Amino acid sequence: MSKVAFIGAGNMSKAIIVGLIEQGFTASNIIVSNPSAPKREALAKQYGLQHTDDNIAAANFCDTIVLSVKPHLIKDVCQQIASQIDISNKCFISLAAGISIAQIQAALAQPAAVVRCMPNTPSQVGLGMTGMYASPEVNNQQQQYSNDLLNAVGKVMWLENEAKIDDLLTVSGSSPAYFFAFMEAMQQQAITFGFSQEDARELVQQAAIGAATMVIKNADTDIATLRENVTSKGGTTQAALQVFSDGKLGELVSSAMIRAKARSIEICESN
């Protein structure tokens, strides 16, 4: 069975490790590396993993290396590993936003097998959506293994080219925050109507999860039709939707997503 090293014991590593353990992955095949002790020790103690403060020891232990440090550290971590061990049979999985496969291979100083992933925050509750793209050096077994790792925290979508990561980032990567912003605004207005903060939150979150579940359970029905089905002519919902329409909600959302994509490209180019 393949072994995996997580470089960085932060939020995303923790989410994936918890998902893997819940799916029956053998804990002794996982090692986590982190410079400071508390996070990796807590993970190791709770799930029976191996842990270290030495990225080289972690990389030596495994076939697959998950790069789960902040984007500005990816280059240093790759240079450190590639300068000290033979990486020719290893597969690197990068979770870092804004770092291309070419940049990772340049830091590794060879055309290594690299899978670039863009997960999102709901991965932390097992409901993530991860876009993935594999460099040509990744073999079928490595691709399947990468798929299994990210599947542990939600759904996975393989992209036909790396540039699609920038599109996906604005659709599923950043978008949990769009929904949070919408729910936040609704909660605020509910409080203005006199609901307690707690009641306002419950009303909003139940509506959100109900709407999302209806979208999932009515897979053959367009989202536009679901909206029309709850919009009686001359009724309250139509009155609210008219305000969105007058404020050009559709155009606003498009502009926001186009801006996020442009920013993703800018960040990648500046790294």
Ligand SMILES: NC(=O)c1ccc[n+]([C@@H]2O[C@H](COP(=O)([O-])OP(=O)(O)OC[C@H]3O[C@@H](n4cnc5c(N)ncnc54)[C@H](OP(=O)(O)O)[C@@H]3O)[C@@H](O)[C@H]2O)c1
């Ligand atoms: N969280 C998300 O929802 C999300 C979504 C999409 C993509 N990502 C990507 O996933 C990656 C990890 O994000 P995260 O949220 O898990 O970050 P995080 O919670 O800050 O975790 C990063 C970890 O890396 C450790 N670290 C720092 N320098 C290191 C080194 N040289 N070697 C090994 N470990 C080192 C840090 O340790 P110390 O704390 O001890 O410094 C920290 O525990 C990032 O590239 C991010 O862009 C995250």
